[in-house]
Amino acid sequence: MIAYILRRLLMLVPVLFGVVLVSFSLLHLVPGDPAQIMAGEVATAQDIARIRAEYGLDKPLVVQFGHFVWNAARGDFGISIQSRHPIKELLFQRLTFTLQLSLASILVASTIGLLAGMISSTRQYSVFDTASMLGALFGISMPIFWLGILLILVFAVKLHWLPSGGTGSLRYLVLPAIALGSASAAVIARMTRASMLEVARQDYIRTARATGYAERVVIFRHALKNAMIPVLTVFGLEFGYMLGGAVLTETVFSLPGIGRLLVEGIFMRDYPVVQGAMMVVGTTFVLVNLLTDVAYAFFDPRIRYD
Amino acid sequence: MSVVATETLRERYERVAAGGELADLWRRLRRNRAAVVGAGIVLVFVLLAVLAPVLVPYNPIQGNLNDRLLPFSGTHWLGTDELGRDLLSRILYGARVSLQIQIVAVVLALIVGVLLGSLSGYLGGYVDSLIMRCMDILLAFPGIFLALGIIAALGPGLVNLMFAAGISSIPQFARIVRASILSLKEREFVEAALALGSGSSRIMFRHLLPNCLAPIIVQSTLRMATVLLTASGLSFLGLGVQPPTPEWGAMLSNSRSYLIVAPHVATIPGVAIMVVVVGFNLFGDGLRDTLDPRLRQ
Numbered sequence: 088m089i090a091y092i093l094r095r096l097l098m099l100v101p102v103l104f105g106v107v108l109v110s111f112s113l114l115h116l117v118p119g120d121p122a123q124i125m126a127g128e129v130a131t132a133q134d135i136a137r138i139r140a141e142y143g144l145d146k147p148l149v150v151q152f153g154h155f156v157w158n159a160a161r162g163d164f165g166i167s168i169q170s171r172h173p174i175k176e177l178l179f180q181r182l183t184f185t186l187q188l189s190l191a192s193i194l195v196a197s198t199i200g201l202l203a204g205m206i207s208s209t210r211q212y213s214v215f216d217t218a219s220m221l222g223a224l225f226g227i228s229m230p231i232f233w234l235g236i237l238l239i240l241v242f243a244v245k246l247h248w249l250p251s252g253g254t255g256s257l258r259y260l261v262l263p264a265i266a267l268g269s270a271s272a273a274v275i276a277r278m279t280r281a282s283m284l285e286v287a288r289q290d291y292i293r294t295a296r297a298t299g300y301a302e303r304v305v306i307f308r309h310a311l312k313n314a315m316i317p318v319l320t321v322f323g324l325e326f327g328y329m330l331g332g333a334v335l336t337e338t339v340f341s342l343p344g345i346g347r348l349l350v351e352g353i354f355m356r357d358y359p360v361v362q363g364a365m366m367v368v369g370t371t372f373v374l375v376n377l378l379t380d381v382a383y384a385f386f387d388p389r390i391r392y393d
Numbered sequence: 394m395s396v397v398a399t400e401t402l403r404e405r406y407e408r409v410a411a412g413g414e415l416a417d418l419w420r421r422l423r424r425n426r427a428a429v430v431g432a433g434i435v436l437v438f439v440l441l442a443v444l445a446p447v448l449v450p451y452n453p454i455q456g457n458l459n460d461r462l463l464p465f466s467g468t469h470w471l472g473t474d475e476l477g478r479d480l481l482s483r484i485l486y487g488a489r490v491s492l493q494i495q496i497v498a499v500v501l502a503l504i505v506g507v508l509l510g511s512l513s514g515y516l517g518g519y520v521d522s523l524i525m526r527c528m529d530i531l532l533a534f535p536g537i538f539l540a541l542g543i544i545a546a547l548g549p550g551l552v553n554l555m556f557a558a559g560i561s562s563i564p565q566f567a568r569i570v571r572a573s574i575l576s577l578k579e580r581e582f583v584e585a586a587l588a589l590g591s592g593s594s595r596i597m598f599r600h601l602l603p604n605c606l607a608p609i610i611v612q613s614t615l616r617m618a619t620v621l622l623t624a625s626g627l628s629f630l631g632l633g634v635q636p637p638t639p640e641w642g643a644m645l646s647n648s649r650s651y652l653i654v655a656p657h658v659a660t661i662p663g664v665a666i667m668v669v670v671v672g673f674n675l676f677g678d679g680l681r682d683t684l685d686p687r688l689r690q
Contacts, residue, residue, distance in 0.1 A: 105530030109542065116546035228670035230622055232629045233645060233663030240652055240659065331536020335626050339649075349538075350630055353545045361545045365538065372535045 091384050095377055106369035111155045113365065114358045115148065125168055125358055138168070142359065155362075164363035169355045174363045177348060182367055184254070185344035188267065188336065189329040191260045195268035196275055196325060201318075203272070204279025209306060211284065219276060226273025231332050235266040235339035252341040267336045271325035278321045282314040289313075316387050323379020327372045421683045428679020434672025442488040451479035453486040454637045462655040472657050475647060480658065483639035484665055490640045491621055491669070494555050498620045499613055501559030506566020507609065511597055513567065514574030525571070528564040537561075537626050544632045554633040558620045569612050573605040607684035614677035618670045625666050641666050 114121050122139040123130070130138075139145045142165065143154055158164065164174035203223070207216040242262060243251035250259050286292060287310055295305045334346030341347075345364055352360035422428055441448065451469075456478035463473040471480035513524040531539060543557035577583065578601065586596050625642030627633035634640035636647070641662040648658040 101526045102529045102533050105526065106533050109530060109534070113542055113546045118547070224671060224674065225667065228618065228674055229667050230625055230629075230642070230645075230663060230670075232626060232642070233666065236645065236649060236652065236659050236663065240656055244653055327535050329535075331534075331538050334537055334541065335629065338630055349541060349545075350632070353541065353632060358545075361542075365534065365542050368535065368538055369533045373533050 088384065092381055095380055099373060099377060102373055103370065106366060106373065107156055107159055108152075110159075110362045110366040110369065111152055113362055117358070121358065124356055127356065141166075159366055164366075165359045167360050168357045169360075174360055177360065178345065178363050178367050181343060181345040181348045181364075182371070184342065185330065185333045185337070185346060186371075188260060188263055188333055188342065188344060189326060191264035192268035192329050193271065193322065193326050195264045196271035197322065199268075199272040200275025201279055203276040204318075205283060205306075205311070207276065207280045208283035208287065209302075216280075220280070223273035223276045226269045226276075229269065230335075231266055231270065232335040232339050234269055235263070235336055238262045238266055239339070252339075254343060263336050263340045263342060266339065267329055267332050270332070271329065274325060275318065275321055278318050279314065282317050283310060286310045286314040316383070319386060320379055320383050323375060323382065327375045327379075330368055330372055330375075418683060422679060425679040425682060427675045428683065431672050431675025431677070431679055434668060435676050438488060438669050438672060439492060441485055442492040445485040445489045449479075449482040449485050451482045453478060453482040453639045462651060462658065464655070464657065471661055472655070474644070474658050475651055475655075480661055483644060484641070484661060487639040487641045487644065487662065487665065488669075490551075490634060490638060491624070491666075494551070494558065494624045494634075495617045495620050497555040498558035498562060498624070499616050501556070502562035502566055502616065503609065503613055505559075506563045507570050507602070507605075509563070510567035510570025511574055511602060514571040515578060515593070515597060515601065521571070524567065528567050531561070531564045537623055540623055540627060541630075541632065544627060549632045549635060551634050551638070554624055554627055557627070558623050561623065562616050562620060565616065566609070566612060569608045570605055573608055574601050577601050577604050611677055611681045611684060614673055614680055618673035618677065621666060621670055621673070 117124055120135075122135050122142070122144045125142070126134045126138045143151055146154075162175050164178065166172070167174050167177060170177070203219040207219045210216050239251045239262065242249045249262050251262075253259060283306075292305060292310055295309045296302075300309075330346075333344050334350060336342070337344040337347040338350060345368060349361060349364040349368075352358070352364060422432075456473065456476040458477050460469070460473050460477040461475060463469050463477075465472050469479050469481070471484065474480055474483065509524050509528070513521045534542065540554075540557040540561045543560055544553055547553040547556070583596060583600055586600050591599070624633055625640070625645075628640045628642035629646045631643075631646060634643055636643060644662040645659060648655070648662070652659050
């Protein structure tokens with residue numbers, strides 16, 4: 088297992104290097120002079136020169152990249168052009184919120200997805216099965232931002248049950264978590280159903296039934312344990328993809344997450360913030376995938392020998 | 394056990410003689426109800442998008458401020474938006490914009506992805522490692538983030554949106570083609586072609602790529618759905634198609650301020666996106682079930 092983890096860690100190095108390279112390149116792919124674009128349209132020559140010196144844009148590209156890598160390794164992304172706050176602090180605050188939202192969403196997704204998938208698999212081709220798989224199809228096809236708008240319309244505007252946005256108590260997380268978690272709930276439901284049906288065809292399940300075990304025992308003690316192994320991978324992947332979906336959810340519900348920080352950074356041409364946000368999200372996603380792979384290998388030893 | 398494995402030569406001859414492989418495929422596809430529904434939705438969407446200039450009752454860009462936020466009526470079937478523009482006309486033109494984005498982005502991803510995946514799978518070694526590590530890097534940014542990064546560098550707009558959505562989809566094509574080529578290049582027909590003196594490019598274009606068509610077609614169909622969601626998401630954020638061009642995501646973004654007084658304005662573009670995505674997903678799933686011999690029962 089340790090050898091497997093070390094091998095995966097080694098494979099991580101070029102990917103993380105690539106994440107740093109892509110984040111660094113963003114500023115240099117901008118058509119025109121990056122310093123002028125960052126300074127804005129009404130900036131004076133002095134302002135542009137100040138930004139060029141402050142962000143080291145007057146140095147050769149290789150030196151700039153070296154500085155970027157060194158600073159990124161220490162979590163230092165400089166100062167935001169717009170807010171003049173250290174970007175490290177902004178990223179930390181915003182990422183903490185996005186992770187909270189993602190955790191709440193995965194809770195919603197796993198509760199709904201696992202239940203729907205399990206019930207569907209035990210009642211294949213029943214009305215419930217058809218309805219839940221139809222629901223799953225709409226779940227993966229519905230744009231997150233539109234679902235968010237509909238939830239606000241029904242639960243905040245019409246029924247006044249929940250707040251339409253902002254932060255505060257846990258109540259503020261309910262609608263965003265449902266909006267962000269619905270697509271993952273659909274994926275988990277489909278995966279759980281398929282995995283349970285696959286396991287139910289195995290010989291050892293037939294043997295358990297023939298031995299006289301109650302159906303509940305067969306499902307929960309024998310089938311579920313093995314059926315959960317592929318579902319576990321989906322959990323990790325979905326958690327990662329929630330970081331992506333958070334951009335839209337945070338915009339709809341006016342939440343202070345890292346996705347919204349990135350969008351604000353793009354609008355304000357605050358490129359150091361954009362670079363920092365891209366790096367942090369990319370690194371978090373890669374690490375979540377690594378943890379998922381390790382967990383998968385832990386539960387299914389065959390993976391380690393691939 | 395699959396039909397392919399148990400089918401006798403005589404049965405196969407009869408099947409092919411009865412109408413050929415394509416007819417056989419068509420028969421199997423027609424039997425898949427979900428695929429038929431999906432294909433129907435996609436066909437209607439494409440027809441509406443192509444015929445939009447003929448079908449629209451009003452100019453989708455120009456509105457009448459006296460007719461702002463009107464509900465459904467005989468003159469404006471789907472009502473009007475915040476600038477008094479006819480919603481039906483904007484939805485129909487929005488279909489045209491969406492289809493344009495989907496086709497350009499998927500074709501871009503398909504060409505680059507298939508090329509990279511084929512080289513990676515066929516050549517192997519360092520080329521394979523280099524290309525696949527590059528794909529891993531592109532996949533290191535979740536969902537919409539890579540497209541956002543590209544838009545951040547190039548700026549918002551229709552062309553950049555197509556490019557961003559296309560680039561984000563390259564790794565999926567590259568991986569699928571690489572996997573197919575890896576399994577195909579060990580097969581006897583490739584060995585036979587090599588023994589007959591065929592060159593690498595002939596083997597690639599005459600023998601390997603035609604055999605990868607099924608997963609490429611399925612992936613292209615499913616990607617049309619993903620690209621629509623990504624593109625409408627970026628336009629919703631204000632980073633994709635710019636006003637006054639009618640685009641479903643941008644229309645939803647503008648309508649948020651009128652949720653209480655005119656909820657239909659915030660509902661219709663969302664329904665349009667969802668129905669089209671459902672159509673492509675159903676059709677893609679149906680195609681996969683039909684084209685993948687392992688799933689044939």
